[in-house]
Amino acid sequence: METKDMISILAVIAVAVAIVNLSITLTKVSDFKKAITGFAASEIGYVNITILSDVNIQLTNSTVDWGRGVVLVNDSYYNATLTTNEDGDATVVGGNWSITNAHGVHIENIGSVNVSLNASTDKTAITMFGSTSSTNQSYQWKFTNQETNACTGSSISLATFQNVNTSTTLICGEFGAGPLVDELYLDIRLAVPFDFDTSKAGTAQTAKLSLNATAT
Amino acid sequence: MVSEKVVVALIIIAIILSVVSIAVTVSTVNTKLIPKVQPLQGNTEDSDNAKVSIIIDKLPESG
Secondary structure (H helix, E strand, O other): OOOHHHHHHHHHHHHHHHHHHHHHHHHHHHHHHHOOOEEEOOOOOOOOOOOOOOOHHHEEOOEEEEEEEEEEEEOOOEEEEEEEOOOOOEEEEOOOOOOEOOOOEEEEOOOOOOOEEEEEEEOHHHHOOOOOOOOOOEEEEEEEEOOOOOOEEOOOOOOOOOOOOOOEEEEEEEOOOOEEEEEEEEEEEEEEEEOOOOHHHHEEEEEEEEEEEOOO | OOOHHHHHHHHHHHHHHHHHHHHHHHHHHHOOOEEEEOOOOOEEEEEEEEEEEEEEEEOOOOO
C-alpha cells in the first residue's frame, strides 16, 4: 500500500470520527438544554420566583393541666372556678387545684399568609363534669389579641369568656401573619360544680380543643 | 487511486468538523447556566390541638 493510500484511509476515518463526534455533541447539548431554564447573556442574571403561601399555626403552653383537687363548698361557692390568665398566674377560687401548669395557650401564625382561624372542642361542661343539678358548671374559652389587631372578623367577642362550642366556631376571619399582628392568647375557665358526677371522681377529665387555620 | 487534492480536502473537512464540535461544546458549557428551580408546594391548611385536663377528687368523708 502506498503512503498516499494510507493517508487517504486515515483521512476518511478522521472525517467519520469527526462526524460521529459532532453528532454526539449536538445530541448531548440538546439533552443538557432541557435541564436548564436559560442562561444569562451578561454578568447579571435575573430569576423570577413565586413565593407560595404556607399556612402554619403554632401553639405553645398547649396543655392546661390543673392536676388534682377538690371543690371547697361553702355559703359563697357552689363550685370551684379555675381561670388561666394569659402568661400570668392562673387563679383558683373555691378549690385547691394547682396553678403550676395552668397558663394561657399561646397561638401564633408562623406561616406566610393571613389565615382564618376556627376552633372547636370535643367536650362541654356537661360532659366534663355532669353536674347532677345541671347548674354551677361551665367550661369556657377566651381568645384575646396578644398583639393589637392580630385577629379580626371574629364571630365571637374577643377578650370575653364564653362557653366553648363543639361545633366549629370562627375565631378570626383574618389572623395576621406579619410581625406584631400574629399572636393570640387562649384562656380557659372551668367552673367545677360541687355536685359533679362522682363516677368521674379521681380520673383525669381531658378535653381536646382543636384549632384549624385556612389561608384567606 | 485518490488524488492528493481529495486527501487534503478530507483532512480539512475533518479538522473543520472537529473545530465546530469543540466550539459548540465549549460555548454551551461555559455559558452562565441557571439551574431549574423546583417550586415547593406550601400548605393551605393547618391544625393544632390544645388540651385541658383536670382531676376532681371527692372531699374526704367527715368522721
